[in-house]
Amino acid sequence: MKNQKPLDTESLRFKLHLFIRSKLAVVGLIFLLFVFGLVILGPSFSPYDPLAIDFAVKLNPPSKEHLLGTDNFGRDLMSRIFSGARYTLLAAFVSVLIGLFIGTPLGVLSGYLGKKTDLILMRIMDILLAFPPLLLAMAIVSGLGPSLVNASVAIGISYIPHFARMARSRAINVRSMEYVQAAVAVGAPRIRILLSHVLPNCLTPIIVQATVYTGYGILWVAGLSFIGLGAKLPTPEWGLMIAESRQYIISGEWWVTIFPGLFIMLGVTGFTLIGDGLREVLNPKLRVQ
Amino acid sequence: MNLWQYLFRRILSTLPTVFGALVVMFILTRILPGDPALMVLGPAHSSPENIEQMRKVMGLDHSVPVQFFRYLGQLIQGDLGYSWHSGNPVVKELIMRFPATFELTSLSLLLMIFFGLPLGIIAGYYRNKAPDNIINGFTVLGISMPTFWLGLLLIYIFYFILDIAPPPMGRLSAEVTAPPVVTGLLLVDTLLNRDLSAFLSALHQLILPAVTLAFFNLAIIVRTLKADIIDILREDFIRTARAMGLSQKRILFKHALRNALLPTLTMLGTIYGSLLGGAILTEVVFSWPGVGMYAVESIQWLDYSGLQGFIIFYVLVFTMVNLLVDISYKVVDPRVQLD
Numbered sequence: 001m002k003n004q005k006p007l008d009t010e011s012l013r014f015k016l017h018l019f020i021r022s023k024l025a026v027v028g029l030i031f032l033l034f035v036f037g038l039v040i041l042g043p044s045f046s047p048y049d050p051l052a053i054d055f056a057v058k059l060n061p062p063s064k065e066h067l068l069g070t071d072n073f074g075r076d077l078m079s080r081i082f083s084g085a086r087y088t089l090l091a092a093f094v095s096v097l098i099g100l101f102i103g104t105p106l107g108v109l110s111g112y113l114g115k116k117t118d119l120i121l122m123r124i125m126d127i128l129l130a131f132p133p134l135l136l137a138m139a140i141v142s143g144l145g146p147s148l149v150n151a152s153v154a155i156g157i158s159y160i161p162h163f164a165r166m167a168r169s170r171a172i173n174v175r176s177m178e179y180v181q182a183a184v185a186v187g188a189p190r191i192r193i194l195l196s197h198v199l200p201n202c203l204t205p206i207i208v209q210a211t212v213y214t215g216y217g218i219l220w221v222a223g224l225s226f227i228g229l230g231a232k233l234p235t236p237e238w239g240l241m242i243a244e245s246r247q248y249i250i251s252g253e254w255w256v257t258i259f260p261g262l263f264i265m266l267g268v269t270g271f272t273l274i275g276d277g278l279r280e281v282l283n284p285k286l287r288v289q
Numbered sequence: 290m291n292l293w294q295y296l297f298r299r300i301l302s303t304l305p306t307v308f309g310a311l312v313v314m315f316i317l318t319r320i321l322p323g324d325p326a327l328m329v330l331g332p333a334h335s336s337p338e339n340i341e342q343m344r345k346v347m348g349l350d351h352s353v354p355v356q357f358f359r360y361l362g363q364l365i366q367g368d369l370g371y372s373w374h375s376g377n378p379v380v381k382e383l384i385m386r387f388p389a390t391f392e393l394t395s396l397s398l399l400l401m402i403f404f405g406l407p408l409g410i411i412a413g414y415y416r417n418k419a420p421d422n423i424i425n426g427f428t429v430l431g432i433s434m435p436t437f438w439l440g441l442l443l444i445y446i447f448y449f450i451l452d453i454a455p456p457p458m459g460r461l462s463a464e465v466t467a468p469p470v471v472t473g474l475l476l477v478d479t480l481l482n483r484d485l486s487a488f489l490s491a492l493h494q495l496i497l498p499a500v501t502l503a504f505f506n507l508a509i510i511v512r513t514l515k516a517d518i519i520d521i522l523r524e525d526f527i528r529t530a531r532a533m534g535l536s537q538k539r540i541l542f543k544h545a546l547r548n549a550l551l552p553t554l555t556m557l558g559t560i561y562g563s564l565l566g567g568a569i570l571t572e573v574v575f576s577w578p579g580v581g582m583y584a585v586e587s588i589q590w591l592d593y594s595g596l597q598g599f600i601i602f603y604v605l606v607f608t609m610v611n612l613l614v615d616i617s618y619k620v621v622d623p624r625v626q627l628d
Contacts, residue, residue, distance in 0.1 A: 126306050130604050131604070250445075250449060252445075264433075265430070268433030272432055
């Protein structure tokens with residue numbers, strides 16, 4: 001009989017096991033795979049041209065020809081939702097990338113260097129945090145002009161202080177760790193300490209946050225498009241589709257608003273569940289005993 | 290340190306933030322595309338001379354720094370400028386509209402606390418058992434629903450199908466007369482006017498928007514409280530309480546809840562902030578004449594002063610709420626030192 005090794009709770013295999021054991025995370029993963037499928041292959045899955053107007057089938061309820069029904073221009077709703085996935089999702093990704101790539105370095109620097117750098121950087125972050133995220137995004141978009149790209153830039157900017165704060169609090173912890181002090185003692189250059197000792201050890205909570213914020217990003221993108229500050233007509237962006245068909249809800253044509261919203265929920269739920277799963281895997285304190 | 294000194298220091302320390310917010314916002318609103326003077330005049334009167342004169346009246350002929358200092362000067366006197374698209378001073382417009390937003394966000398907050406606290410406690414107590422899983426499912430749904438979509442869904446179900454909600458248009462049904470304005474809060478004014486049917490109408494109109502707005506943050510509260518309850522139930526003092534044979538109910542409500550409330554209270558400040566933000570979308574869906582709707586209209590009309598006024602107003606409210614939250618710590622947890 002072979003020697004049984006003690007269970008390595010930090011091994012990738014064990015973490016994978018934890019992730020799969022949490023059923024909700026797997027459900028989230030399935031949702032995300034589906035949504036990613038739409039982002040990549042959406043247009044080829046679409047049975048009709050998402051922009052083709054056909055007044056003969058205007059506002060038709062779901063039927064065999066049009067599985068999810070048609071909108072007020074007779075456009076096939078399923079085609080519009082499938083083809084539109086990439087707009088909403090990519091905009092959410094871009095916003096998180098902006099927050100992540102600007103916020104994290106600022107936070108790490110602020111936490112590691114401390115003193116004046118910290119004071120100044122965090123004051124600026126406080127100013128950004130004093131705005132409600134939606135309002136900051138609204139102000140930025142109205143400055144840059146309404147478009148989907150500008151909406152995601154605006155959301156990205158409003159994410160910066162959140163990532164910076166998270167990175168800063170980690171960096172302050174890491175700074176006093178022995179391996180960092182050892183690196184300082186042997187005279188490693190500061191940039192090297194920051195990049196190869198401090199930064200990697202701050203990443204865990206930031207990855208979780210980035211996942212969850214991508215989900216929220218979908219909501220903000222859709223919200224900005226809903227009030228006319230995001231995608232432009234006739235882009236099949238999900239939030240804009242809901243705004244376009246808003247008035248039909250009180251006359252009973254529910255499918256035009258309900259279906260795009262369900263797909264938004266699918267995407268957000270996916271990211272939220274994955275975020276929860278990752279949090280449990282990456283943070284031993286939360287594990288079920 | 291006594292309370293007044295603390296208050297003074299706290300208010301003083303928020304000034305740089307508010308000033309910074311002012312600068313950022315001023316720059317942002319000055320890079321808005323389009324000419325507000327043209328917007329005010331309309332295409333029919335847009336001769337170059339008219340535009341030139343209008344720009345002078347609106348103070349747009351000065352350089353941006355000069356505009357900024359003039360704005361600051363007015364601000365210190367409590368003047369937020371003139372709202373061109375509504376024809377009222379911004380302060381008047383905000384004061385007129387805030388009661389609608391206040392009513393909406395307050396009822397939402399009450400709903401959140403009323404449902405959020407018990408759900409969070411139950412989920413934490415029955416961790417990984419059926420009640421927790423069901424509540425968890427609801428919170429995930431709550432977080433992933435777009436506010437504006439939930440609003441439309443509720444309108445469809447309760448107005449179109451069940452026909453028990455009023456049409457989603459404003460604060461009062463067209464059939465009842467509005468009470469004379471005393472506080473601006475319709476729920477209060479109708480009662481002062483002893484008009485029960487108007488009170489019921491106002492409440493009726495308020496329910497759907499308030500539920501819509503509460504949903505997202507309810508989920509956040511439940512999640513935070515649950516995590517805290519789980520942590521605290523593992524603490525030594527809980528074990529001691531159990532060992533001493535105290536009842537589960539007493540341990541949960543007397544010992545655990547009191548300690549779990551603190552982090553949840555911290556969240557409330559942030560949550561009120563996101564309520565005001567979420568109120569923007571909810572107000573648009575329900576044609577609710579509050580400050581959020583005003584901000585959206587201001588953007589559409591390129592109304593600088595309207596947008597600026599809303600932002601300053603918001604930053605002030607947000608700062609005040611956070612201050613109140615910090616002070617209320619002391620009530621919940623006497624160990625907290627104000628510093």
